[in-house]
Amino acid sequence: MRRLDPYLPVLGVAGLILLWYIAVWTQLVDPVLLPPPTDTFHAMWTGMVSGKLGSDFFHTVERTIYATIIAAIIAIPLGIFLGASERLYRSLEFVIDFFRSTPASAMFPLFLVLFGVGDRTKISVAAFGAALVILFNVAYGVMNARKTRLLAAKVMGASRLRILMDVMLLESLPQTFIGLRNGVSLALVIVVVAEMFIGSTDGLGNRVFEAQQLFAMPDMYAAIFAAGALGYGLNLLFLMIERRFVHWSGK
């Protein structure tokens, strides 16, 4: 029986689809609001292959990746710098925590004024949100470097700079990847919301919103699933990069 263990996650998916069919067949939910799974997957397939869904998916990926890259470029060096001096971080901790706790969506109007209606606003708000998450994690990763490891480097005669480059940086990598995974998830959330409401003409958020306005329910569910798959895929991608480069994580 244990041989079947790797297939256990499939059970949950199959169960969900079964429940969905039962809800449709028994007309438990208004069929207009909940189309059968086949219609939804058909809409997803045609949308991705030949329809607008594919290009919307691509636009959302593009914005999310840009936002994450910008956030990482700003936040990683800054996080290392702040984390290396605990007193400096403590003096900025409240500011960072405050803006990290501020819903990034509340910043849209401000960024609209700064960057106008367009991709720059969507990407910069998402980058802002992601950057604070990454910054916080990198700084903590550096600050929580194992004391013994730092002492070991010091006792071997490493300078402060060498300790930073050879030990602290690598010690902070596992935590940095946690920050990147959380950052990319948050960036995706912000990008999708921005695509819904800020004068957008494309992107998954726009697709979901438009399908709902037109009452094209299979299209709407298809776009939601596409967004879900994207979020899951991005997380998986960063996990795979982490396993490859931070092989010692958790060991």
Added chain:
Amino acid sequence: MLIKAAATIRSSAGAATTVAAPAHVTIRGLSKRFSNTTIYDNFNLDIPRGKLVSIFGPNGCGKSTLINIVAGLIPRDAGEILFDGKPLSQIKFGYVFQNYREALFPWLRSFENIEYPLKLMRMPKSERRARVERLVAHLGVKIDLTKYPYQLSGGQQQLVSIMRALVVEPEILFLDEPFSALDYEMTLFMREQLQRIFMESGTTTVLVSHDLEEAVYLADRVLLLSRHPARIADYVHYDTPRPRNDDTLSQPDFVTTKAHCLDVFQQEVRRA
């Protein structure tokens, strides 16, 4: 003023201790406080050259603190510590931590860990490799050093730590309870490894131990410390020739030395 005082202490101590083994490390007037606790107050000690000194004493008496101060990991409040008359900054030394898991670098392969101190000394890569290979051959170590530390057993990891400390050809080697995180079987094996390493290299070695049997078995001198502020309760000689083995543990001089150490230790524990 302070220098003059230290100098007089040194000369008087020099006159008093006319023993066979010349002092390698001289500790004079060492003082150290942690908040309200005085760990060392005007503490003096000589560590003989080419000998293995074990440090043993009641819990919290400052065994580890002593080698941490001598190795420069913790600053001292007062006093002078010299190695052949030179300060720590002018000598090469090795230090082995109790917690090998946190002392090794998990992102480096084992041989890269060992050669890291040579890298800090800006030794070229080919020379570093040759030096590590020489050390491995010299010690007869049979570990796959291309593995990462977390792929090795605890004992193997600690052996890698010890090799990292030895690769710089140190004048003195410090070990802070190096085997206390290992199981008993591995501890016995590592004892033999350390004995062999010491016999091969003849490096002055200071071992902090919480296991009296181990402390005596490995030592030329056993330093017994009192409760803090730490004094030298006794500085016992144990001269049985090496290699020592399991039979050593039941020989009369081992038994009496260990019994004497235990006696001194018990007196110090009861004193509180």
